[in-house]
Amino acid sequence: MKEVVVISGKGGTGKTSLTSSLAYYFENRIMVDCDVDAPDLEIVFKPENYEEFDFIGAKKARINQEKCTSCGLCRQVCNFDAVNLIDGKYTIDNLNCESCGACVYFCPVNAIDFEPEFAGKYFRGKTRFGELVHAELEPGEENSGKLVVTVKKEAEKIINQENIKNMLSDGTPGIGCAVIASISGADYTVCVTEPGVSAIHDMKRVLELTRHFGIKCGVIINKADINPDKTLEIETFLLKNNICLLGKINFDKNVINAQINGQTIPEFDKKSDTALRVESIYKKLVEELNG
Amino acid sequence: MKIAIASGKGGTGKTTVAANLFYAMKTFYNNVVLVDTDVEEPNIELFFKKQRTEETPVNVQIPEFIEENCTECGKCDNICEFKALVTIKNKPYIIEDLCKACGLCIRVCPSNALVKKDKKIGKIIHSVTDDNSNIISGELEVGQILTSTLINKVKKHSFNQNGKVYIIDAPPGTTCPAVASIKDSDIVVFVAEPTPYGLKDLKLAVKLAQNLGKPYGVIINKHGLGNGDTEKWLESENIKIFGKIPYLDDIALKTSNGEILTSYASRFVVIAGNILREGGE
Numbered sequence: 001m002k003e004v005v006v007i008s009g010k011g012g013t014g015k016t017s018l019t020s021s022l023a024y025y026f027e028n029r030i031m032v033d034c035d036v037d038a039p040d041l042e043i044v045f046k047p048e049n050y051e052e053f054d055f056i057g058a059k060k061a062r063i064n065q066e067k068c069t070s071c072g073l074c075r076q077v078c079n080f081d082a083v084n085l086i087d088g089k090y091t092i093d094n095l096n097c098e099s100c101g102a103c104v105y106f107c108p109v110n111a112i113d114f115e116p117e118f119a120g121k122y123f124r125g126k127t128r129f130g131e132l133v134h135a136e137l138e139p140g141e142e143n144s145g146k147l148v149v150t151v152k153k154e155a156e157k158i159i160n161q162e163n164i165k166n167m168l169s170d171g172t173p174g175i176g177c178a179v180i181a182s183i184s185g186a187d188y189t190v191c192v193t194e195p196g197v198s199a200i201h202d203m204k205r206v207l208e209l210t211r212h213f214g215i216k217c218g219v220i221i222n223k224a225d226i227n228p229d230k231t232l233e234i235e236t237f238l239l240k241n242n243i244c245l246l247g248k249i250n251f252d253k254n255v256i257n258a259q260i261n262g263q264t265i266p267e268f269d270k271k272s273d274t275a276l277r278v279e280s281i282y283k284k285l286v287e288e289l290n291g
Numbered sequence: 292m293k294i295a296i297a298s299g300k301g302g303t304g305k306t307t308v309a310a311n312l313f314y315a316m317k318t319f320y321n322n323v324v325l326v327d328t329d330v331e332e333p334n335i336e337l338f339f340k341k342q343r344t345e346e347t348p349v350n351v352q353i354p355e356f357i358e359e360n361c362t363e364c365g366k367c368d369n370i371c372e373f374k375a376l377v378t379i380k381n382k383p384y385i386i387e388d389l390c391k392a393c394g395l396c397i398r399v400c401p402s403n404a405l406v407k408k409d410k411k412i413g414k415i416i417h418s419v420t421d422d423n424s425n426i427i428s429g430e431l432e433v434g435q436i437l438t439s440t441l442i443n444k445v446k447k448h449s450f451n452q453n454g455k456v457y458i459i460d461a462p463p464g465t466t467c468p469a470v471a472s473i474k475d476s477d478i479v480v481f482v483a484e485p486t487p488y489g490l491k492d493l494k495l496a497v498k499l500a501q502n503l504g505k506p507y508g509v510i511i512n513k514h515g516l517g518n519g520d521t522e523k524w525l526e527s528e529n530i531k532i533f534g535k536i537p538y539l540d541d542i543a544l545k546t547s548n549g550e551i552l553t554s555y556a557s558r559f560v561v562i563a564g565n566i567l568r569e570g571g572e
Binding site for chain 1: 298299300301302303306329331332334337338370373391392393394395398399431433434436438439440443462463464465466467468469470471474484486487488491492495496498499502503516518540546547548549
């Protein structure tokens with residue numbers, strides 16, 4: 001089985017459109033949406049026969065006011081400023097709490113409950129391209145990394161049961177814990193960038209991250225014709241650093257029209273310039289995967 | 292007044308809006324401070340000429356094991372919620388990449404066998420522009436996971452600058468980094484793009500602002516791309532639209548070069564006024 005994860009650093013470079021369109025060309029594949037706080041693959045894939053699971057997140061500390069003696073030790077041992085003192089009453093600020101349990105450990109009267117709570121859902125469903133596993137974290141919840149790991153584990157079950165050969169994942173923007181969880185164990189990462197100062201800066205950080213974890217990364221330059229000078233700058237950088245350029249795609253309003261129709265780029269128009277370019281990117285990607 | 296510029300989906304134009312609003316806001320107030328809390332991918336610096344820049348490393352304190360002090364008492368066994376400390380034969384081993392620097396194991400150890408050690412998670416970059424404005428960004432070290440910890444330190448540093456208005460460029464999404472960035476703002480401005488992906492993620496982001504009890508409104512960016520569903524939804528939900536920015540090749544090119552959109556300055560002044568009014572200024 002080969003696992004490919006599409007990432008970008010900067011958001012909005014076209015990860016989801018390219019992941020879904022690459023999925024069109026792959027055979028015997030499963031799709032995974034690792035972008036758990038903005039999961040959009042389902043808009044194109046419209047999964048059916050859903051199975052739904054609860055995601056139980058981190059433990060949440062809560063002070064039981066009946067038992068609390070207001071000694072203040074919890075506030076002293078919290079490294080995250082997550083214990084508020086208002087009118088002599090101690091409470092946990094959930095937005096700051098990192099669920100480390102220090103307050104629970106040191107509370108002398110066991111006044112702090114510490115139980116895992118519901119934090120989102122994950123799903124598996126059948127699509128016209130095979131199965132899709134995706135998730136949705138409750139807005140404001142932490143632990144997106146853990147949910148990504150959960151989603152990938154669910155996908156692995158299906159891969160083993162059905163002897164699937166290719167796993168294609170849509171990652172999240174950034175380089176933080178959700179991205180690290182998405183790319184861990186992958187055979188190859190695809191970085192979708194665009195010719196702009198922000199996207200180039202972010203691409204370089206992504207390439208540093210994949211190098212840090214020893215995972216191969218190839219680059220797609222999307223919307224290449226928006227700024228030809230910057231496109232050349234990216235190509236030169238990739239050449240100098242011996243990084244594979246998987247291909248270039250020009251700005252194309254039909255990418256958005258395909259999205260509005262709930263289609264991949266080749267389904268919208270298989271003979272369009274953009275679709276042909278995606279197809280050649282797919283071929284290059286397969287070479288890279290086998291090389 | 293603290294104004295957070297946020298979005299559900301990435302790449303809708305948060306940084307472009309934040310950089311241009313920063314200029315527009317200066318027509319109303321003298322001391323406007325720009326803060327970039329998108330510490331995984333900080334970009335706002337790229338839009339400005341600076342007269343000077345100062346970088347401060349941000350450290351957290353993680354445990355270091357001093358074997359000769361260890362009495363094998365077993366108190367640290369199984370204590371780490373993040374599985375960053377495992378004990379083998381009653382002795383601890385620390386997996387630094389998983390450590391969140393909560394300090395619990397250090398506090399628990401009775402014999403000083405676990406002591407504090409500095410670990411760099413990123414840096415704060417404080418720049419002063421040609422016109423003496425302050426721009427403060429956080430930058431996460433590649434491979435590190437303590438995003439929210441760094442964001443909190445960036446905010447602490449920034450909010451000491453006596454700003455009349457703070458414009459905070461937040462990371463995309465609805466999870467902890469976004470929450471850390473917007474939780475102490477007075478108003479949240481969502482930058483949305485009118486596409487199906489954009490609308491779906493905007494709905495999630497709006498839910499976050501509602502959960503946090505924040506006043507909010509929306510700027511529609513790349514107006515003219517996609518379809519009218521986003522506007523229809525905003526109208527049906529009665530959500531304030533602060534302004535619209537068209538999709539134009541010229542804007543795309545200027546932004547990709549890291550330029551401020553001077554020819555659209557008046558539009559951003561109107562948007563800034565709308566935000567200030569909604570925020571009660």
